[in-house]
Amino acid sequence: MTAPADVVARLTGRAVTGERPLSGGLAEVTLDDGRVVIVKRAEDPGAARAEAAGLRWLAGAGTVRVPAVHGHDGKWLVIDRVTQGRPSREAAVRFGRDLAALHAAGAPAFGAPPPDGPADAYIGLAPMRNEPGTAWPGWYAEHRVLPYLRRAVDQGTVRPGEATDVERVCERLPELVGPAEPPARLHGDLWNGNVLWAADGDVRLIDPAAHGGHRETDLAMLRLFGCPHLDQVLDGYQEEAPLAEGWADRVGVHQLFPLLVHAVLFGRSYAEQALAVARSALAG
Helix, strand or coil: CCCHHHHHHHHHCCCEEEEEECCCCEEEEEECCCCEEEEEECCCCCHHHHHHHHHHHHHHCCCCECCCEEEECCCEEEEECCCECCCCHHHHHHHHHHHHHHHHCCCCCECCCCCCCCCEEEECCEEEECCCECCHHHHHHHHHHHHHHHHHHHHCCCCHHHHHHHHHHHHHHHHHCCCCCCCEEECCCCCHHHEEEECCCCEEECCCCCEEECHHHHHHHHHHCCCCCHHHHHHHHHHHCCCCCCHHHHHHHHHHHHHHHHHHHHCHHHHHHHHHHHHHHHHC
16 A cells, blocks of 8 residues: 555655654655645545645635645645644634635635536535536535435435425425525535634634535534534624525525435434424424
8 A cells, every 4th residue: 555655755746754644544744844744545536636626726715724735646635734723712703704705705606616626526425516506596405405315315314205304495495595695615514623723823624525605504514513612703704794684594404415414424313403404494
């Protein structure tokens, strides 16, 4: 098997002075100039390319900071290491403002992949198709909710009779999602594990599933899995780009996508959460 140090030397053109394995397919590698990078192995073809393209697209907005990409190939990605610190209220407000500015940088269409990114990308370990569309409700149903619902039914994680509730939400999306918004530049997998509170006082975002989408989807995922100082993040966001009235009532609709992805990957408990969210949206 190829050693991470060899990969880093090949992709960066620098000599390597040290290597330390981390969890899974991650390793920390020290370059001869003292810099430390992370090398990540991707099992699925195209995953490293998709992640690299996503990081560069987010970086191109000049807002939320992300680790610099030093190189990638079919199986490997090399990025800066982030020295982690502690969450703070001040950093949370800055993160909220920067996230709003990132979203405002926009995308060519809902479902648009990053430049040089593949249409067949990933969210975590699950395949995610970036297929451009025009109207968000129909695009969200067809390309984000229903594909994972069908997989969950095929796996037996969601029973066919239960799927009807999610399908009814999809049918009613035009009346449930509030005023139309332009395509936002999304991180796309914005759970707390992908938000790094760096030692320099700024947040870094990692592991994007970047695409053009609705900005409330990123915020709903932050709430779904918890985020330190989330109220301050939202305060900073609202200062920069106020959300449309009723956004808090729409959180569950935007959480259907990540919940169904997790149902496919991790099982029934997430399916039950998705079904509860769907039923609540229908009752509302």
